[in-house]
Amino acid sequence: MKTLLKTSVLERFLKYVTFDTQSDPNSPSVPSTAKQLVLLDALVEELKALGLADAVRDEFGIVMATLPANTKKANVPVVGLLAHVDTSPELSGANVRPIVHRSYPGGDLVLPDDPAAIIRAADNPDLAGKKGEDIVTASGATLLGADDKSGVAVIMALLQYFKERPEITHGTLRVSFTPDEEIGRGVRKFDVQRFGAYCAYTLDGAALGTYECETFSADAMNVTFQGFNTHPGFATGKMVNAIKVAADFLNRLPKHGLAPETTSGRDGFVHPNTVEASVDRTVVKFIVRDFVTAGLAEKETFLEKLALATVADWPGSSVTIEVKAQYRNMREVLARFPDVVANARDAIERAGLAPVETGIRGGTDGSILSEMGLPTPNLFTGQHNFHSRLEWISAQDLERSVETCLELVKLWEEKA
């Protein structure tokens, strides 16, 4: 293992997690919660203090800033680094009290605010490799927010590192901090043109050395059953109960596959997650997921046939189907940018780590940005157990993440 860099990353991380930046899927505003702006505005001031004079936060809560190039080469591509400031709506992010367990001796980590909150070595195989490292956790009552304040801290620490070492040559670096990733909306208003980068990387990944170039492709699908309602006392031969039609339809879904609870790896699924039910009209809302975009249409056709077969057994009922695209597998874009992926892998290697490419059974901001024309793989920061009170991250992994980004920026300059 290489000697670790010594940067401001841990100190910054411990500061950023104390900001409550929970996003809210039920809020119509942009960003979804005003408290995210408190951290975003603080970051603008810190960026300016680090010499990124153009740092600015727009009306949508998106921060952008430029570290100007200091290389003599004119053809170095502009590279972007991104992280999201919001934390999961599933768990409180208020009054986060980070704890640094110095020189972790192995075994379970007990969190003081709740005796039931124990990070068990048996459930966390990655902890075994962290003996002697400094493990950061929350106190047991909240999440930690390493997802994704680790990414924010890594980017800021890298910028400080560059400031302190002007002899390191690099191209133009664009950085951005965004809100509302956890509710899938943060980069919908991202101005790819204004960002002006050839490619970008989100710092929002998990275990040491991992990088992600593949996500699900995703659609939402509403299956609406129309029945006929009338006074139940006078309903004989007239009423058609859409709730019963929908129940029959749901009961016809496969029991042994095609569902989140029965698939893994590269298998996609259909997943009914909400039912809005009344006798007259019942809507079954699905999410549809597959690594291959063409697989979405196959699954949607399957559901449509199943719905039509169901209404055929319920005279007087009918069904309408509505499909909405959500996001696409970033691989479909990244396949055209092999240099973007190769430099990620090489940077991890040059930081002294073994690169591991993994796929995400979900989406990232990068899936949306890639589709918008900015190829954006995801890089590890060392996050574990995100969206949980049992979140943890190693301070040394944070340093290795900074070093990976450093190598990445240097690689783009060297190869130009």
Ligand SMILES: [Zn+2]
């Ligand atoms: Zn995240």
